[in-house]
Amino acid sequence: MSQQLLLSFKKDVSLIEPEETEQLVLQSSNRSLTFKQARSGLKTALKTLADGGATLVELNQMVQQDDGNFLALRFYVYLQKFSNLGWLCHSVLAEGKAIAIAVPITSDYQFPYTEVAVNSKYMLSRFTYCHQVSGQLLLESPLSQTQVLLLDWKGTALFSQLAKPYSCHELVTGIPGISLETVKQFVSLLLSTQMLSEASEDGTIQEQANTTLAQWEFHDLLFHTRSRLGRHANPSGGTYRFSGKIEPIPALKPRMSEEAIELYKPDLETLKTTEASFTQILEARKSIREYGETPITAQQLGEFLYRVARVKQLIQTERTEIAQRPYPSGGALYELELYLAINSCDRIPSGLYHYHPLAHQLCRISDRTETVEALLDDARQSIGQQSMPQVLIVIAARFQRLAWKYESMAYAVMLKHVGILYQTMYLVATAMELAPCGLGHGNSDSFTKATGCDYYAETSVGEFALGSQVKA
């Protein structure tokens, strides 16, 4: 445990003294600790932790002075317990004022205090990021169990220097009005919270030697740690945090144009009795990246869309409107929309369309403009073939359908829905003897340009290529 850093309780830990007892209770949101007979030294130390904090040496003196050596040792064990519970913050002081404070964001917390060597060089982890949250500047990292609040420009100035390997000695000369002691504490704090890594003489840092970690990109690991439960303290799940503040958007996207093509509806009851078995289709499914000379027909496209993505029913619930469609969707919110960039389809002119899933119509958005051509060409490259898909289905998300209900996990749930839709499309296309292929990526900015959608309200998140099969 650090001798120099200031120790204090996290804000959500409160100290309660039940009247007419010698008891003292420490209470957090999910845990409480009762001290049955708290002596005066312990009381003083705990009150100090709850109110501003002190260094380990100072706290130890408080207990030792009033309660004696033996209880001072026991206090040290308590401190370790508080630390493991994620109750203890560690602060760096400059001229008596905290410039940075490390706040635990998990229970089952580790703060492996690491003293720095004055001449060793340290460098920021490529996973550490600094951003504004509710008017505070936070350092966070998917490798860390901590948020470090930067309370003064001096802390941020030190942080910025550490983008390159620096020793404490070098750091102290670059920035006015900072002592070596402060620099050492600051570097220790970031090192103990996995925000920094030690640099070797060749300028590489320890973190880079880890070939597993090396294969994680910043945005992927950040997203993974924040969208899953675990190493963060953010609310997660169906929290409905915008309820009463922002109106939820309707289940059905308003019609995008009056120019609509009625689509063919298959007779599902006939299909149920005549079509191949489920196992037959599942086992036969494969990606097909070559297309027949005779293009897919309007009837096939109608049947495909009906079986994959029609709206069976809209249901008004107490909070919001939900839907029923052939594939599953979290909360029955169905945020995904289908756009068709048609290259060649018998009886449907080339161009861009939106699928209206309740009316079962294609609403025309545009001709085959330059942007539509770019979408189709991106898809051709993504498939890695010379020929363009006959139909590119662009899957877009009306993201706020999910975000209004779900917190932390909304985008992750949405991408799972995209996968669910891919497999539904694969299987329906296999049953219909069409050529299906799910694509890896696409350009969301091109999509908004092609459709006129607001990038933040609805943008593309998946692409699926479809066409007729080459005849044997």
Add this chain to the structure above:
Amino acid sequence: MSQQLLLSFKKDVSLIEPEETEQLVLQSSNRSLTFKQARSGLKTALKTLADGGATLVELNQMVQQDDGNFLALRFYVYLQKFSNLGWLCHSVLAEGKAIAIAVPITSDYQFPYTEVAVNSKYMLSRFTYCHQVSGQLLLESPLSQTQVLLLDWKGTALFSQLAKPYSCHELVTGIPGISLETVKQFVSLLLSTQMLSEASEDGTIQEQANTTLAQWEFHDLLFHTRSRLGRHANPSGGTYRFSGKIEPIPALKPRMSEEAIELYKPDLETLKTTEASFTQILEARKSIREYGETPITAQQLGEFLYRVARVKQLIQTERTEIAQRPYPSGGALYELELYLAINSCDRIPSGLYHYHPLAHQLCRISDRTETVEALLDDARQSIGQQSMPQVLIVIAARFQRLAWKYESMAYAVMLKHVGILYQTMYLVATAMELAPCGLGHGNSDSFTKATGCDYYAETSVGEFALGSQVKA
């Protein structure tokens, strides 16, 4: 266009003077511009832009002096063109030294220069983040088409103050050695690159008034913009960037324990001819969150896993080993693994297992420990029912299988795979008259604790509840 900021070409724009001609060519990675008869003033200005840069006024003087007024006006049009192409960087100087430089990261670039009002307050967007990339400190934002390099602690110090609403006048007093002119330029730069937002008198910022944007979380929008093509200049797709540097991991995860249960294999050929039609199953699929009194059997579990997730074949390609399984996977890399937390199953003891997809066995990892209990209990809560799922299937990703090949999009592709697997499980469970339910989230840290996996090498990314149906 700004009068004060320093203009310069982006590093990838080079200036070529073909010998014995009056031509001058500007060349970037994907575009070139030829000036057929470049006069001396224009040459000087373009060379200055390529080598250090100058302000608009200085550049204009260079052209005007040598080439005259008319060509100086035309030069202004060229500058606008360079800006739109994403070729022009804008820098803020302090005492002649650049402290921040805005570098375009898209073509089709906009730099809507916004002069600041000295007494207006500004505050960092909650989407702006600062991090170390290759030894440089970068400001980025999913709202921005720019990366701002912070080249000096003074820039970072100003950035840190802006976590709260500040006017330029207030900023200049807080940090030693910065002039009001520098502060104004810095704030202008961040405002013109969508890193800042103007604050109202009540301390809220413009950004907050946008109810669409308000529903995006930081990690979601960051991930979306970086995993999709569009507003960034990062490499994307199957780039194989670790080839020759890091060994790819094998397609098959090594067996996790020798204590293995052989699983039942269904006769697929019989199923193909006797089972209900695909449409019948697709249309009947639904989430079922209640379970029968008689638990799912080992035979059912065996059949389910075989139909959903067995490895049909391993194939060694030139670069890496790939596989064939019943559901589709990008690059046939199959990074997903199935873990079964068994609450109740006839003939399989409660505990945690790994599914070996080639041997078609369950490898025992542990008894029903406290951590396994926690996984099951999380699932119960996630389903929102009183009863625990009979079997919780935890889907984990051996992430480096994908990351070794794919850049920018690896995690997004992986979540689509999870969705594909969900729908495959839903449909197989429906065909088998079991009770399926895909879950929204789970705890990845609990998973690594329960299995002993390295969080960065393999961690959970999806959960699926399974059991027997309640008998009618």
